[in-house]
């Protein structure tokens with residue numbers, strides 16, 4: 721799914737954004753109350769999260785990768801080599817995670833890679849199953865996308881499993897914008 725855009729460069733003219741403040745390739749750009757306009761209130765403030773025992777972290781410092789792996793596995797992602805996760809995080813532009821004060825463990829996480837100027841792709845959006853449904857996923861996504869947009873990065877994409885499309889749509893993401901389809905390299909493709 722894209723935040724009304726696609727990842728290839730150059731973009732088709734129909735998808736190129738016109739200005740920094742009203743990017744064409746942001747689905748919500750024409751709305752006055754865009755969830756990602758600078759003044760739009762977040763669904764939950766940092767203070768409110770804090771008062772409920774959730775600390776927002778914006779760097780990987782203090783993030784225990786085994787604990788993160790545990791969350792990945794708990795939501796059905798494959799367990800990964802922590803050393804590879806470390807490398808991936810070293811090459812990650814923006815990340816956000818939520819630490820639960822009581823256990824000091826990560827309970828929500830999302831990250832974005834990209835070129836730092838035009839394009840970003842969001843990966844590994846996860847919330848510990850014990851903490852799902854209380855707004856943490858939305859809190860993390862809102863802040864990650866807001867941060868990217870504030871840096872002028874307007875072409876924001878992600879992969880979504882079908883069952884999660886309904887989570888991303890209210891956050892401004894659209895599938896197949898203007899008929900553009902994402903493609904990924906697949907080793908399963910038939911030989912011709």
Ligand SMILES: CC(C)(COP(=O)(O)OP(=O)(O)OC[C@H]1O[C@@H](n2cnc3c(N)ncnc32)[C@H](O)[C@@H]1OP(=O)(O)O)[C@@H](O)C(=O)NCCC(=O)NCCS
Nearest residue numbers: 795845846847852853854855856857858880881884886887
């Ligand atoms: C998808 C996920 C990140 C959502 O996190 P969450 O903290 O449970 O979601 P939130 O509580 O922030 O929900 C925010 C809103 O999205 C809605 N929502 C959450 N999951 C949804 C889903 N799968 N489909 C449709 N809507 C969903 C909530 O009802 C809520 O709506 P509201 O704002 O109207 O109240 C979390 O369920 C998760 O980690 N899932 C497993 C991993 C995964 O599938 N990640 C995405 C990979 S593509």
